[in-house]
Amino acid sequence: MTRSNSSKSARQTSTSPLLSGVKGLSWLCLVVAVVVFIVAALTGTHTGTSASHLAISPNGQLSDSRAIDATSQANSAAQNSETSSAQRNSRDSRVNSELTADSNILRPTKIDFVENQQGSQFTLYRFSDNSKLGSTSDRMARPALSLAKLFIAEYVLDNGTSAEKELVAAMITESSDAAADQLWALYPEAIDEVAEDYRLFSTRAGDRWGFSVTSTYDVVSFIAQLKDEDPKHPLLEMMKRTVPVAADGYEQDFGTAKLPGVQGSKWGWSDDRTLHSSVSFGKDFVAAAAITGSADDLSEIAEKQFISYLK
Numbered sequence: 001m002t003r004s005n006s007s008k009s010a011r012q013t014s015t016s017p018l019l020s021g022v023k024g025l026s027w028l029c030l031v032v033a034v035v036v037f038i039v040a041a042l043t044g045t046h047t048g049t050s051a052s053h054l055a056i057s058p059n060g061q062l063s064d065s066r067a068i069d070a071t072s073q074a075n076s077a078a079q080n081s082e083t084s085s086a087q088r089n090s091r092d093s094r095v096n097s098e099l100t101a102d103s104n105i106l107r108p109t110k111i112d113f114v115e116n117q118q119g120s121q122f123t124l125y126r127f128s129d130n131s132k133l134g135s136t137s138d139r140m141a142r143p144a145l146s147l148a149k150l151f152i153a154e155y156v157l158d159n160g161t162s163a164e165k166e167l168v169a170a171m172i173t174e175s176s177d178a179a180a181d182q183l184w185a186l187y188p189e190a191i192d193e194v195a196e197d198y199r200l201f202s203t204r205a206g207d208r209w210g211f212s213v214t215s216t217y218d219v220v221s222f223i224a225q226l227k228d229e230d231p232k233h234p235l236l237e238m239m240k241r242t243v244p245v246a247a248d249g250y251e252q253d254f255g256t257a258k259l260p261g262v263q264g265s266k267w268g269w270s271d272d273r274t275l276h277s278s279v280s281f282g283k284d285f286v287a288a289a290a291i292t293g294s295a296d297d298l299s300e301i302a303e304k305q306f307i308s309y310l311k
Helices: 002-043 065-096 145-159 162-173 177-186 190-197 216-229 234-240 295-310
Strands: 054-056 062-064 120-126 131-134 262-269 275-282 285-292
Touching: 120 216, 120 295, 131 295, 145 162, 145 177, 145 190, 145 216, 145 234, 145 262, 145 275, 162 177, 162 234, 216 234, 216 275, 216 285, 234 262, 275 295, 285 295
Parallel strands: none
Antiparallel strands: 054 062, 120 131, 120 285, 262 275, 275 285
């Protein structure tokens, strides 16, 4: 019995250090695990991101600030692109509305015939510095309206009788459609012949004079050529004597006629009053405008585009 107790005591004594070692190791492992967990949490190793890139999003959630930065940079780039685009469009618009040297307006260069019957057109030519102002569409063909009467008038003044020239005066000063109908019946070639002679590449006759087309560039070029050749040309003199109210009762006082320094004008309008056009000249300039809109709309665009260049 004594030997058995002694053995038991010996076994207990010999196993105590082992148990103690195991317990110590367990505590050490636990401490290491806690440390590793804390380090992992702080460094974000569970998501593959650094803690320095973590941020609180506006909705209160934790998110990767690098993604936020990327989104912010993308938004900023888009805004910069939109700004640059707006600035570029604004710059292009200014270029289209700046006076530029244009020695060709008195001898126009040939272009392809293109129609554009919508929107607006405007052209201004200044003799003193041989400069031109115009919309990007100012050489595109659109309804000539009563401006076609200018081309008929020039042809009849060169080829017609005295009586026919009297009709020309009524056609220009009163914008008489009846006079235009009579002269067109006699000279259906008038518009195309004048367009060829004066190199008006966007001007073409229709089945009737009222269906003809032209452009503000062509009209300005035509009047500028007349004025350059003969400042007292009969057609220009007729444009100086226009009456306040046309033969059909429509007032002739809108568009380019509102510009300062105007000496003579010719107007055009559609029967339904949805299209308006005009051409005017002064001592140093010729200006024309056309619009899908009212007479007041035409006056507004003429004043907006031209007045600053005529002061």
